[in-house]
Amino acid sequence: xxxxxxxxxxxxxxxxxxxxxxxxTVSPPGNAEIITVGEQGPPGAPGAPxxxxxxxxxxxxxxISMQANTGYLVNSLTLATLLLPATSQVGDLIQIASLENSLxxxxxxxxxxxRFGTLGTQTGILGRIDSTALGDRLDLxxxxxxxxxxxxxxxxxxxxx
Numbered sequence: 001x002x003x004x005x006x007x008x009x010x011x012x013x014x015x016x017x018x019x020x021x022x023x024x025t026v027s028p029p030g031n032a033e034i035i036t037v038g039e040q041g042p043p044g045a046p047g048a049p050x051x052x053x054x055x056x057x058x059x060x061x062x063x064i065s066m067q068a069n070t071g072y073l074v075n076s077l078t079l080a081t082l083l084l085p086a087t088s089q090v091g092d093l094i095q096i097a098s099l100e101n102s103l104x105x106x107x108x109x110x111x112x113x114x115r116f117g118t119l120g121t122q123t124g125i126l127g128r129i130d131s132t133a134l135g136d137r138l139d140l141x142x143x144x145x146x147x148x149x150x151x152x153x154x155x156x157x158x159x160x161x
Contacts, residue, residue: 055095060104068092068142075099079130083107084114084149092142094149098156103131106138115143115150119160130159 057071058064063081066072068088074080074096082096082104098104106114106129113123121127129138129151136156140149 055093066094068094071095071097072104073097073099074102074104076102076104079103079105081105081107084109084112087146088142088149089145090142093152094140095138096140097137098131098135101134103134103136105130106140111147113148114140114160115148116154116158116160117151121160126161128161130161132157132159 055069055071057073060072060074060080060082061076063083064072065083066085068085069092072082072095074082080102084106085092085094086109096104096106108114108121108123108125108127110124113127114121114129116129121129131138133156136158137154138151138158139153141152142148143150
């Protein structure tokens with residue numbers, strides 16, 4: 001599914017194109033508040049937009065299974081593995097930020113993959129993205145229900161496999 005990311009100092013937009021076009025606008029960059037979620041297409045078309053509002057935030061001290069529309073602050077003495085959600089809708093968001101001396105790995109389930117610009121992870125359980133520096137941060141958006149995610153914004157250095 002094609003998508004476009006545009007940004008300015010005030011906001012960034014992710015435009016997802018399928019049978020309907022969904023526009024997710026987040027303002028300001030780095031905050032988790034969705035200020036606009038719109039859908040263009042005939043009423044009842046597939047791909048209903050994500051709901052607006054703030055992400056709920058959790059502090060992670062160990063490996064977990066992530067939930068859509070949630071932010072994670074990683075504060076772990078060991079590498080924390082964050083498994084993508086089993087279910088997600090197009091437009092769902094996840095934000096991950098490492099704190100203190102913490103590193104994290106985003107792991108995938110069977111059939112899942114993550115797009116990172118022109119790169120992508122292997123499809124399935126062998127694919128992953130590893131943070132490599134303190135303070136690394138990823139913002140992910142679901143681009144195909146349950147299966148495909150894309151990096152909408154990142155800070156730091158990552159290994160992709």
